[in-house]
Amino acid sequence: MLISDLSASDRTWVRERTELLFGGDTVVSRDIVHVPADLPGFIAREGGERVGLATFKVEGAVCELVTLDALCQWCGVGTGLLEAVEKAARAAGCARMWLITTNDNIDALRFFQKRGYQITCVRPDGMQAIRALKPGIPETGHYDIPVRDEIEMEKPLDAAGPGWRVV
Numbered sequence: 244m245l246i247s248d249l250s251a252s253d254r255t256w257v258r259e260r261t262e263l264l265f266g267g268d269t270v271v272s273r274d275i276v277h278v279p280a281d282l283p284g285f286i287a288r289e290g291g292e293r294v295g296l297a298t299f300k301v302e303g304a305v306c307e308l309v310t311l312d313a314l315c316q317w318c319g320v321g322t323g324l325l326e327a328v329e330k331a332a333r334a335a336g337c338a339r340m341w342l343i344t345t346n347d348n349i350d351a352l353r354f355f356q357k358r359g360y361q362i363t364c365v366r367p368d369g370m371q372a373i374r375a376l377k378p379g380i381p382e383t384g385h386y387d388i389p390v391r392d393e394i395e396m397e398k399p400l401d402a403a404g405p406g407w408r409v410v
């Protein structure tokens with residue numbers, strides 16, 4: 244698998260994937276509307292085909308993982324992309340990563356917790372306000388679970404990278 248910077252020629256595809264996954268070309272987090280196709284990010288390719296994408300936004304010493312989308316589940320795509328974003332965040336001087344997912348996304352909750360992320364905030368029924376902005380968000384999500392609550396997760400970034408501790 245090859246991971247490269249999201250380039251101008253990838254942006255139409257990022258828009259298509261965002262439409263498919265989030266019911267529009269935008270993603271809302273903490274009342275901020277992001278357009279993933281306009282953000283920095285990474286693309287994963289296998290045999291020349293795109294198999295995943297990640298977008299992120301750095302603000303000061305904090306990096307938000309805005310989207311992470313693996314077309315091939317359980318193939319290592321998500322891990323590779325997340326590592327690329329965390330590396331970019333460290334290089335940009337970030338001390339912390341954060342992201343938002345939803346209560347139905349059990350696979351993501353498992354995936355991120357196994358990679359050092361902690362649930363830091365739950366907004367019960369938070370998706371109601373987001374649906375007002377984006378009526379395309381489905382009522383039912385993964386495993387037929389109602390898409391209801393927003394869940395924030397965070398991970399501190401060790402400046403020296405995984406496997407090293409600064410003492």
Ligand SMILES: CC(C)(COP(=O)(O)OP(=O)(O)OC[C@H]1O[C@@H](n2cnc3c(N)ncnc32)[C@H](O)[C@@H]1OP(=O)(O)O)[C@@H](O)C(=O)NCCC(=O)NCCS
Nearest residue numbers: 310311312313316317318319320321322344350351354357
């Ligand atoms: C959540 C998500 C990003 C995870 O990505 P993924 O590519 O499936 O994750 P990975 O394959 O890297 O890792 C998942 C597991 O598969 C395992 N795995 C990796 N390569 C594998 C392989 N070739 N064969 C079998 N298992 C493998 C990993 O070891 C990992 O196990 P662990 O979590 O117990 O360590 C993905 O499910 C997804 O895109 N979901 C939809 C969008 C989404 O919810 N995004 C996140 C919120 S914005």
